[in-house]
Amino acid sequence: xxxxGFRRQSRYVASLAVGVAANVFFGIIRSALFVxxxxxxEHVAGLDxxxxxxxxxxxxxxxxxxxxxxxWEFADSVRSGDFAAELVKPGAVLGRLLAVDLGRSSxxxxxxxxxxxxxxxxxxxxRLPTTPPGVLMFALSLALCAVAASxxxxxxxxxAFWTPDYRGWWTMLFGFLWFTGGFLVPVEFFPGALRxxxxxxxxxxxxxxxxxxxxxxxAASALAEQACWVxxxxxxxxSVMATAERRMxxxxx
Amino acid sequence: MGSPYGALAGAKxxxxxxxxxxxxxxxxxxxxxxxxxxxxxxxxxxxxxxIAGWSGPEVAMLIGVARTGEGLALIVGRGIDPNTFGxxxxxxxxxxxLTRPVSPLLWLLTSDVELRFVFRAAAGAGVVGWSAHxxxxxxxxxxxxxxxxxxxxxxxVLSTLVIGAAVTFRTVEGSDFAVLLSNGGMGLAAFPxxxxxxxxxxxxxxxxxxxxxxxVPVLTVLDRDGPGVLGPGxxxxxxxxxxxxxxxxxxxxxxxxxxYESTGS
Amino acid sequence: MIxxxxxxxxxxxxxxxxxxxxxxxxDIPAGQFVGYVGPNGAGKSTTIKMMCGILRPTAGRIVVDxxxxxxxxxxxxxxxxxxxxxxxxxWWDLPLRxxxxxxxxxxxxxxxxxxxxxxxxxDVLELGPLLERPVRALSLGQRMRGELAAAVLxxxxxxxxxxxxxxxxxxxxxxxxxxxxxxxxxQGTTTVLTTHDLGDIVQLCRRILxxxxxxxxxDGSIEGLREAFDVxxxxxxxxxxxxxxxxxxxxxLRSEGRRHWLQVPRSQRTADVVGKMLAAYEVEDLTVEEPxxxxxxxxxxxxxxxxxxxSSSGP
Numbered sequence: 064x065x066x067x068g069f070r071r072q073s074r075y076v077a078s079l080a081v082g083v084a085a086n087v088f089f090g091i092i093r094s095a096l097f098v099x100x101x102x103x104x105e106h107v108a109g110l111d112x113x114x115x116x117x118x119x120x121x122x123x124x125x126x127x128x129x130x131x132x133x134x135w136e137f138a139d140s141v142r143s144g145d146f147a148a149e150l151v152k153p154g155a156v157l158g159r160l161l162a163v164d165l166g167r168s169s170x171x172x173x174x175x176x177x178x179x180x181x182x183x184x185x186x187x188x189x190r191l192p193t194t195p196p197g198v199l200m201f202a203l204s205l206a207l208c209a210v211a212a213s214x215x216x217x218x219x220x221x222x223a224f225w226t227p228d229y230r231g232w233w234t235m236l237f238g239f240l241w242f243t244g245g246f247l248v249p250v251e252f253f254p255g256a257l258r259x260x261x262x263x264x265x266x267x268x269x270x271x272x273x274x275x276x277x278x279x280x281x282a283a284s285a286l287a288e289q290a291c292w293v294x295x296x297x298x299x300x301x302s303v304m305a306t307a308e309r310r311m312x313x314x315x316x
Numbered sequence: 317m318g319s320p321y322g323a324l325a326g327a328k329x330x331x332x333x334x335x336x337x338x339x340x341x342x343x344x345x346x347x348x349x350x351x352x353x354x355x356x357x358x359x360x361x362x363x364x365x366x367i368a369g370w371s372g373p374e375v376a377m378l379i380g381v382a383r384t385g386e387g388l389a390l391i392v393g394r395g396i397d398p399n400t401f402g403x404x405x406x407x408x409x410x411x412x413x414l415t416r417p418v419s420p421l422l423w424l425l426t427s428d429v430e431l432r433f434v435f436r437a438a439a440g441a442g443v444v445g446w447s448a449h450x451x452x453x454x455x456x457x458x459x460x461x462x463x464x465x466x467x468x469x470x471x472x473v474l475s476t477l478v479i480g481a482a483v484t485f486r487t488v489e490g491s492d493f494a495v496l497l498s499n500g501g502m503g504l505a506a507f508p509x510x511x512x513x514x515x516x517x518x519x520x521x522x523x524x525x526x527x528x529x530x531x532v533p534v535l536t537v538l539d540r541d542g543p544g545v546l547g548p549g550x551x552x553x554x555x556x557x558x559x560x561x562x563x564x565x566x567x568x569x570x571x572x573x574x575x576y577e578s579t580g581s
Numbered sequence: 582m583i584x585x586x587x588x589x590x591x592x593x594x595x596x597x598x599x600x601x602x603x604x605x606x607x608d609i610p611a612g613q614f615v616g617y618v619g620p621n622g623a624g625k626s627t628t629i630k631m632m633c634g635i636l637r638p639t640a641g642r643i644v645v646d647x648x649x650x651x652x653x654x655x656x657x658x659x660x661x662x663x664x665x666x667x668x669x670x671x672w673w674d675l676p677l678r679x680x681x682x683x684x685x686x687x688x689x690x691x692x693x694x695x696x697x698x699x700x701x702x703x704d705v706l707e708l709g710p711l712l713e714r715p716v717r718a719l720s721l722g723q724r725m726r727g728e729l730a731a732a733v734l735x736x737x738x739x740x741x742x743x744x745x746x747x748x749x750x751x752x753x754x755x756x757x758x759x760x761x762x763x764x765x766x767x768q769g770t771t772t773v774l775t776t777h778d779l780g781d782i783v784q785l786c787r788r789i790l791x792x793x794x795x796x797x798x799x800d801g802s803i804e805g806l807r808e809a810f811d812v813x814x815x816x817x818x819x820x821x822x823x824x825x826x827x828x829x830x831x832x833x834l835r836s837e838g839r840r841h842w843l844q845v846p847r848s849q850r851t852a853d854v855v856g857k858m859l860a861a862y863e864v865e866d867l868t869v870e871e872p873x874x875x876x877x878x879x880x881x882x883x884x885x886x887x888x889x890x891x892s893s894s895g896p
Contacts, residue, residue: 081492088500092512099511100364107363231341238349247356252363323686327672327679412670414635417658417688577637577651579592580630 082127083175090123090183108251108258109280117190118249118274120183124176124205125270126246128168129212135230137164137216138223150308157217157304164213172209190278197279200286204276207289211268214296215240217303224307245270268292320418324426325392332431343435350383350439353506354447368510373447374538379506380443381462381530385469386502387437393474395428396421396481398491405484410576421478421569441466451538458537461551465533468558469505472529473498475565482565482572501526510543521546525557582739582771583609583632587641590627601627603795604641609788611738612769614762616786618776624795625775629741632773633663646738659688662732662770666744670728671716677727678712681734688735695734702730706760722753729760733770740764740772746781758784779871813846815870816854821863828861830854839865 094116101112110118137160140146149156184191192198219236222229241247243257243266250261250271262271268289276282332339357375360367367375395401401424404410413420444462448454480494505526509517521527528550535541536548590602602624609615619625630636631643634650634657643650648657663670671680685695703709706726711719719727725745732740742761746754762785765772774786782789783803791799799806816831818841826833826841830849834842845854851869858864 078492081496085496089503092504095512096507099368100360104364228338228341231338234342234345235348238345238352242352247352248359252359320686323683327675327683330675408668411635412668415633415658415663417655580636
């Protein structure tokens with residue numbers, strides 16, 4: 064039995080290794096791109112090469128927290144009707160759902176994301192917090208990011224309550240989220256008003272803010288803004304859930 | 317006897333037509349994503365002046381070629397998608413395919429045609445066309461080169477999918493590696509290879525030939541030279557290397573089937 | 582038509598080795614209707630897979646219609662029809678007629694032959710109203726008729742059936758059985774039937790091969806099987822009061838409280854035994870059970886393999 068368990072874990076490790084390899088690979092090629100760019104100009108949009116490299120590697124961490132492998136589970140369970148069973152159980156459905164989701168993404172963060180970032184920080188010259196308060200603030204920022212990601216996944220997934228084409232809408236929204244959240248290009252590079260929206264809007268808490276906290280550019284205010292958006296999103300989730308529950312009760316799920 | 321493969325693909329297309337809403341949404345989503353990706357280099361250039369000496373539209377052309385090829389490949393590649401192929405084998409559906417008088421690979425490629433990737437390919441081609449126009453390099457000759465590049469890229473992606481499927485016969489996890497090859501390769505090829513180290517450049521030009529498929533043809537069209545040995549002169553090597561890569565993938569597929577024959581599902 | 586000599590298949594994992602099929606030998610002449618049965622895990626599907634060319638034998642030989650199934654898989658598949666009871670070979674979202682057209686294209690059936698055969702099959706299997714409906718909208722029985730038609734459209738010389746009547750109601754089962762029997766008789770299609778339904782076997786197969794733990798433990802006719810093992814019916818009786826039960830002609834197997842299990846050998850008329858039971862006791866409930874192939878096999882296995890009689894030649 065021991066060997067069966069051992070072997071099963073080794074297969075898990077194998078797929079984990081490939082996942083990590085993928086993350087590292089993309090981190091490397093994006094780093095190469097920005098290093099090359101910053102050879103042409105030392106300071107751009109208030110960032111230097113170290114800040115941008117930090118952004119690249121924090122992005123790799125955050126990617127695993129936002130675009131998780133189980134991203135369709137909730138929506139699919141709503142569609143298939145399995146989710147109706149959840150409504151019957153006692154307690155707050157939304158709270159349970161988000162707690163479980165958060166637990167899983169925290170695990171991914173702790174076992175994949177953070178070790179990756181640590182290694183990158185050792186090998187490359189990144190601007191990561193080194194003082195205890197700095198590290199604490201960064202940890203808090205990542206935690207808020209994980210919460211925001213769970214909320215985002217819930218809101219997107221809740222489309223399943225209203226339309227069977229939720230996967231289609233998600234593909235459309237994905238492109239938008241990916242770009243405006245700064246996953247393709249740092250939001251600091253956006254022109255004019257778009258930059259302000261990217262830095263302070265609802266999606267900023269996913270990537271832009273954690274990077275700011277990591278590189279120490281107004282960490283405290285970034286954390287405050289993140290927290291605000293999490294509260295706003297919580298209210299949105301709550302009202303969506305309430306509407307969905309009413310709908311399911313009336314229509315029978 | 318006419319070829320049955322056309323009939324198989326036609327059947328899948330007709331069955332897809334029964335759910336148009338989803339198709340439209342996903343296609344629109346793909347077009348949107350490709351457009352966003354093409355905007356990225358423009359944004360970067362507006363901040364940095366250039367990307368390793370390349371202008372925005374020039375880099376966009378690279379992205380366009382890569383996405384066109386990827387889109388073309390995925391139209392037929394759904395059947396061997398590493399995420400779903402494992403299930404196909406496990407659930408015994410592959411056995412059923414083996415009892416048919418067709419090549420199992422061709423069956424897989426033609427019976428799971430995904431129309432939405434036509435739009436990804438079209439979006440990619442649109443980006444290529446736009447950038448070629450912006451750079452005033454549009455001509456019959458360059459069009460041929462770019463089309464060949466797209467086809468070669470498609471062949472590259474398809475070959476990685478075949479390798480992934482073949483590896484799935486042995487271990488389910490192995491196919492993740494093939495996905496890494498194609499996604500990683502395409503991600504790398506979206507920017508001019510000057511940006512990367514020479515080691516990375518060489519690996520991804522000659523070993524995993526994505527550089528040959530995307531970068532070299534675009535160099536030819538733009539009439540510029542790349543670093544080291546990379547330049548338009550390398551273009552004739554493209555069919556040979558990509559052909560060899562495709563041949564390798566078919567070999568691994570054959571091996572995969574032989575492995576399946578001896579161990580079952 | 583099908584010839585197996587010392588056919589063996591071993592699966593080896595890192596820790597252990599499993600011999601699924603162990604030195605199986607048989608010879609199935611063209612045109613025979615053979616039942617190939619055994620409990621789950623006995624090696625049935627493994628043997629069938631080797632016959633279809635899906636699995637390669639570890640040792641021994643299998644020759645199907647003069648071909649090596651693995652090496653000449655595509656060639657053989659043209660002459661072969663397969664029907665899986667639980668998995669569909671048809672195109673789910675398209676009308677049944679389209680599936681037939683696709684089969685025609687796949688197997689290269691001449692248009693004239695195709696029209697003629699389709700007309701005949703539509704008639705015999707009553708597919709008329711079903712042709713324009715998508716396969717997903719058909720009931721299990723209707724779909725099974727469609728599957729059979731699709732499998733025999735290319736006029737295969739060989740037909741493999743895996744649980745074709747599973748989940749069907751009496752009427753549908755009867756239709757399927759009649760069709761298969763006629764096909765075998767008229768076209769001389771060599772048919773290998775795998776099933777858990779003893780009724781299928783009894784009605785269709787002249788010859789039955791029983792496999793257990795990878796070995797053939799019986800190869801002969803149904804009659805021979807019955808005679809050799811006195812396969813009778815089971816009787817489960819619930820009485821109003823507790824107490825022993827004894828009925829002439831029935832063998833008492835066991836009792837639990839008010840429930841008794843009896844066996845009625847073939848030599849007896851079940852109706853007579855039931856009558857005597859009802860006359861002698863206050864019966865609350867009574868069930869007659871047909872023996873499962875599993876019971877037969879377990880019995881055979883327990884008593885050591887009997888290789889059957891020689892009345893297994895010819896269709």
